Amino acid sequence: MRPMTITEKILARHAGVKEVAPGELINAKVDIALGNDITAPIAIFEFKKSGAKKVFNRNKVVLVPDHFTPNKDIKSANQCRILHDFAIEQKLTHYYEGGEVGVEHALLPEKGIVVPGDLVIGADSHTCTYGALGAFSTGVGSTDLAAVMITGELWFKVPESIKFAFTGKLGKWVSGKDLILQIIGDIGVDGALYKAMEFTGRPIESLSMDSRMSMCNMAIEAGAKSGIIAPDKITKAYVEKRAERPYKFYSSDEDAAYSEVKEYDCDRIEPKVACPHLPENTKNVGELKNITIDQVVIGSCTNGRIEDLAVAAKILRGKKAAKYVRLIIIPATPYIYNEAMKKGYFDIFLKAGAVISPPTCGPCLGGHMGVLAAGERAVSTTNRNFVGRMGDVKSEVYLANPAVAAASAIKGRIAHPDEVMKR
Amino acid sequence: MRFKGKAWKFGSDIDTDRIIPARYLNTSDPKELAKHCMEDEDASFASKVEAGDIIVAQKNFGCGSSREHAPIAIKACGVACVIAKSFARIFYRNSFNMGLPILESDEAADSTDPGDVLEVDMDTGEIVNATKNLHFKARPVPPFMQELINAGGLMESIKKRGMV
Ligand code: SF4
Numbered sequence: 001m002r003p004m005t006i007t008e009k010i011l012a013r014h015a016g017v018k019e020v021a022p023g024e025l026i027n028a029k030v031d032i033a034l035g036n037d038i039t040a041p042i043a044i045f046e047f048k049k050s051g052a053k054k055v056f057n058r059n060k061v062v063l064v065p066d067h068f069t070p071n072k073d074i075k076s077a078n079q080c081r082i083l084h085d086f087a088i089e090q091k092l093t094h095y096y097e098g099g100e101v102g103v104e105h106a107l108l109p110e111k112g113i114v115v116p117g118d119l120v121i122g123a124d125s126h127t128c129t130y131g132a133l134g135a136f137s138t139g140v141g142s143t144d145l146a147a148v149m150i151t152g153e154l155w156f157k158v159p160e161s162i163k164f165a166f167t168g169k170l171g172k173w174v175s176g177k178d179l180i181l182q183i184i185g186d187i188g189v190d191g192a193l194y195k196a197m198e199f200t201g202r203p204i205e206s207l208s209m210d211s212r213m214s215m216c217n218m219a220i221e222a223g224a225k226s227g228i229i230a231p232d233k234i235t236k237a238y239v240e241k242r243a244e245r246p247y248k249f250y251s252s253d254e255d256a257a258y259s260e261v262k263e264y265d266c267d268r269i270e271p272k273v274a275c276p277h278l279p280e281n282t283k284n285v286g287e288l289k290n291i292t293i294d295q296v297v298i299g300s301c302t303n304g305r306i307e308d309l310a311v312a313a314k315i316l317r318g319k320k321a322a323k324y325v326r327l328i329i330i331p332a333t334p335y336i337y338n339e340a341m342k343k344g345y346f347d348i349f350l351k352a353g354a355v356i357s358p359p360t361c362g363p364c365l366g367g368h369m370g371v372l373a374a375g376e377r378a379v380s381t382t383n384r385n386f387v388g389r390m391g392d393v394k395s396e397v398y399l400a401n402p403a404v405a406a407a408s409a410i411k412g413r414i415a416h417p418d419e420v421m422k423r
Numbered sequence: 424m425r426f427k428g429k430a431w432k433f434g435s436d437i438d439t440d441r442i443i444p445a446r447y448l449n450t451s452d453p454k455e456l457a458k459h460c461m462e463d464e465d466a467s468f469a470s471k472v473e474a475g476d477i478i479v480a481q482k483n484f485g486c487g488s489s490r491e492h493a494p495i496a497i498k499a500c501g502v503a504c505v506i507a508k509s510f511a512r513i514f515y516r517n518s519f520n521m522g523l524p525i526l527e528s529d530e531a532a533d534s535t536d537p538g539d540v541l542e543v544d545m546d547t548g549e550i551v552n553a554t555k556n557l558h559f560k561a562r563p564v565p566p567f568m569q570e571l572i573n574a575g576g577l578m579e580s581i582k583k584r585g586m587v
Contacts, residue, residue: 141517241502
C-alpha cells in the first residue's frame with residue numbers, strides 16, 4: 001500500500017476504500033454536518049425544496065445560531081427561527097440557543113460532538129478548526145450542507161498536503177495564533193489553496209489544545225481546505241472526558257508524500273500582528289510604532305477560549321484599558337464564560353473597564369456588539385481583517401493574539417506585552 | 424452554454440465580505456443580497472451592472488467565508504459568469520453546486536479592461552474578447568464538475584441518483 005498522510009487516511013476510511021491519492025474525487029460518509037444562523041437557512045430551504053422529509057441522522061446534523069445572536073434585529077430573528085423550527089421538527093440532538101449557545105467552533109470540540117478521526121463538514125469556513133483534534137474537517141457551502149443533511153455523504157477532492165515542520169521553543173508571548181500568522185505572512189492568503197496544512201514538530205506536540213485550535217482555525221486564511229495536527233496525549237486528555245462517540249487516532253506514514261515541506265524555527269518567531277486588510281500582511285508587533293486604536297476585541301472561534309482569557313487576565317490584572325479605548329471581551333461558550341467567572345477573570349476585566357459580552361460571533365464579522373465606525377481602528381484576536389469586516393469600510397482591523405490585544409488595550413496603541421508586564 | 428456581455432474588472436483576493444458584506448447576511452433573499460453585491464469594492468456596481476455582464480478578476484476570487492450568499496448575490500444581480508486566474512476553494516465549490524458558471528484563465532484576466540465585450544462558451548472553455556479581438560482557452564473544468572453542471576447543480580444531481 002502506498003504511504004499516506006493523516007488526511008488521506010481519514011478520507012480513505014470514510015470513502016470505504018483502502019487508499020486514496022491527491023486529486024482523486026471521492027464520495028465520503030460524513031460524521032458531523034454543521035450549519036449556523038447565516039448558512040443553515042439556505043440549506044434548510046434547499047432540503048425542503050428537494051422534497052426530503054428527514055435528515056440522515058438526527059445526532060449528526062448540528063445547528064448553532066451564533067453569528068447574530070442574541071438576535072440583533074428582526075431579520076436575524078427570522079433566520080434563527082428557521083433553525084429553531086427545523087431543530088424541533090427533526091428532533092436534532094445538537095441544537096443550541098439562549099444560554100446554551102456558543103461560538104460553533106469552540107462549542108463542538110468542547111462538547112465532544114467532534115472527535116479525532118472524524119470527517120466533518122460545516123457550512124462555515126472556519127470548520128477547519130477541528131483539525132486540532134486530528135479530524136478532517138472543512139468548510140463548505142449551504143448547498144453542500146443540504147446534500148449531506150439528506151444523504152449523509154458528500155463529494156471531496158483529495159487534497160495534496162503541505163507539511164509545516166516546527167522546531168525550537170516558543171517565546172514567552174508566542175502562541176498558536178502567532179505560528180499560523182507567521183505561516184500566512186510567509187505563504188500568503190492563497191499559499192495553501194485547495195491543500196491540507198499539516199502542522200508537526202516538537203513545539204506543536206507541546207501546544208495546548210486551545211492553541212492548536214487557533215492554528216487550525218486559520219488554515220482557511222491561507223486558502224487551505226483543512227489544517228490538521230496528529231492526535232497525541234494532549235489530544236487524548238482533552239477528548240477522553242468529552243467524546244460522545246468512539247474515536248480513532250490517525251497519523252501520517254513516515255514516508256507519506258507532501259507537495260511541499262516548510263520549516264520554521266520557533267526561536268525566531270515573535271508575537272505577530274496582521275495589518276489591514278489581509279491576514280498575510282503580518283509584522284512583528286515590535287515593528288508597529290504608534291498605531292493608536294479605538295477598540296480591542298478578545299474573543300471568537302480563533303481566540304475566545306479559556307487559555308486566551310487567562311492570558312488576557314494575566315496582563316489586565318490591576319490595570320485599566322486606556323481612556324477612549326473600548327475593550328470588549330467575549331468568552332466563546334457558556335462553559336468558558338462560567339470558567340472565566342469562577343477563576344475571577346471577570347473581576348479583572350470589569351476593573352479594567354471591559355465590556356463582557358455573552359458568547360456570540362458579534363463584532364468578528366461586523367454583526368453587532370462592537371461594530372466599528374469610519375476611521376476607527378481595532379486590535380482583534382479574530383481571524384479576518386478584510387475591508388469592512390468589523391464595520392465601516394473605512395475602519396481598520398489588526399489581528400493579534402490575546403496577549404498583544406490586552407497590552408494594546410492598556411496602552412491605547414499596538415503594544416508588546418513586555419511593555420506592560422515586568423520581566 | 425454561451426454568454427456575451429461586458430466586463431467588470433476586479434483585482435486579487437476579492438473576499439466574500441467585499442462580494443456581499445456580512446452586515447447584510449441577516450437575510451438570504453437573493454434580491455436583497457443583489458442590491459449590495461460588491462458594495463464595499465465599488466458602491467455603484469449593483470446599480471450599474473446589467474444582465475449578462477461578466478466579472479473578470481485576478482487571483483483567489485471569493486476568498487474568506489463559506490457564504491453561498493456571495494455567488495447568490497452575483498447571480499441575482501444578473502452576472503452571467505465569472506472569470507478569474509484562480510478561485511478560493513469554497514467559492515469554487517459553491518458556484519458549481521448552485522450553478523454560477525465560472526472559468527479560470529490567466530490570459531483573459533490579464534488582458535481584459537473594464538467594458539470590454541467578452542464571449543464565453545462554457546462547453547469548450549473558449550473566451551473571446553470581441554473588443555480587442557483576442558482568443559483564449561480557459562482551464563478545462565474537471566469532468567466530475569461538468570457532470571454537476573449538466574445535472575443542474577448538486578441538489579439535482581443527488582435527486583437524479585435517487586438519493587432523496
Ligand atoms: S467567530 Fe468569527 S470567524 Fe468564527 S465563526 Fe464566528 S464569525 Fe466566523
